[in-house]
Amino acid sequence: MYIGRYTILGLLGRGGMGAVYKAAMPVAGRIVALKVCRPAEIMADVMGLGAVEEMFLQEAVTMAGIEHPNVASILDVDPGEPLPQGHEDMEPEELAGRTPPHFSMGYYCNNLGVLMGENYEVERPSRLLGADRSLDIAAQMLAGLDRLHYEGIVHRDVKPFNVMLADRDNGRDRVKLIDFGLSRLRGEPTKGHKSMVVGSPYYTAPEQEADPDKADARADCYSVGVTLFRMLTGRLPDQGGAGRTVSDLHPDLDQRWDAFFQTALAPDPDKRFAHARAMLDGLGDLADHWRAHRDSVCSFFDEETVPRRKQDWKPRSEPLKTGTRTAQQTFGLDELWRPKQYGCGGFEDKNNGTVLDSCTGLLWEQGGSRFALSRHKAEAHVRRLNRNRLGGRTDWRLPTVEELCTLFTGASEPGRFCIESVFDPHKARLWSADTKSYTAAWYADAELGFIWWQDTTCRFHARAVAG
Incomplete structure (x- = not known):
């Protein structure tokens, strides 16, 4: 599917004024967010399609005129094909083949x-x-x-x-x-109807x-x-x-x-x-x-307040595929996507680039990938560890969600407690081996202690596990 010059890769979201797609730019293939003016029918009826498109292009002009590190940048604007004469009396299906106004901006995961x-x-x-x-x-x-x-x-x-x-x-x-x-x-x-909520x-x-x-x-x-x-x-x-x-x-x-x-x-x-x-x-x-x-x-963390797994519990090591409807139950997460039970936290620095979890017997890569990587490149990072025999091991792999949850402290708020981690706190978002779909996978935010999913083209760190 194409809109203008862009290859559409998936829908990111919809709003009253249109839809936002994940798309690829022509030739270079750079991933962008493409905002397309396809207003909800009620909005087009109340305001008129021409007025909505004028507002839409004004948004693009507004954003394109601002250059600041904390304001998203516009990469390209296309006004689309002109509205045909008499479009006010046309059905939406009659305008379906027309290229609507659209603009592209940076894609943020x-x-x-x-x-x-x-x-x-x-x-x-x-x-x-x-x-x-x-x-x-x-x-x-x-x-x-x-x-x-x-x-x-x-x-x-x-x-x-x-x-x-x-x-x-x-x-x-x-x-x-x-x-x-x-x-x-x-x-x-x-612009718009007096009753329009802003x-x-x-x-x-x-x-x-x-x-x-x-x-x-x-x-x-x-x-x-x-x-x-x-x-x-x-x-x-x-x-x-x-x-x-x-x-x-x-x-x-x-x-x-x-x-x-x-x-x-x-x-x-x-x-x-x-x-x-x-x-x-x-x-x-x-x-x-x-x-x-x-x-x-800064206070010392009361370990007794955190629900812990039994000492002999072993997290699942085989990857699985699950969607958002079943993930909380499958992974054992609460309504904020945090573990209902945590590992026992017995981490020991082995002084060779690895950390041993004495409770589960898992051996962790201490540093993790130097850079945030796409999911595909995270898998390549693991293969590199095996070639280099980190810690004398060749069985390194991406961890499952259950294994990643053992890295969480159980603290409800980052920074409030005097916790010194043996892992790099700047590499908190970590890819898991578990997938949501062919193009999306689950990841952990080890700092905030929750699980969520993202497109596999997004960049997070890899921290491999063995055992």
């Missing part, structure tokens, strides 16, 4: 929504990311928004699934803001919900505040009891954090941070306070 474990039931608890990572991600979000606000652009749909995470650099995710379909220039009225529930500022045209930079700051609150607590603001503060919900965060969120989440925009730069400055002060305070709150 991860996003903040996946990292947090958020799903369509947004009000359900999500994973805690830890203060250090949460502060870093929020700072990058604000840096990207600061660039937009400088140009007079209000995003109006800041939420975890619109925050892509590019390949990690020394353990640090690089934020890329996407989805500018609802953005507008300062002073520009919202933004996403729970993340949208009160004044934007009441009147999208009143949304300014402070509305985007509010959305970042909601996202940061959730990264720290696993909850939406006010969830679990009206007016509960972040210090009520997190034992290591004090009144300085409460004061920050009182400003960031103020219902009255006049009492909020005036723009992203002001909020970024406030976040920097909070980060300085946290770093000075962090060592005193």
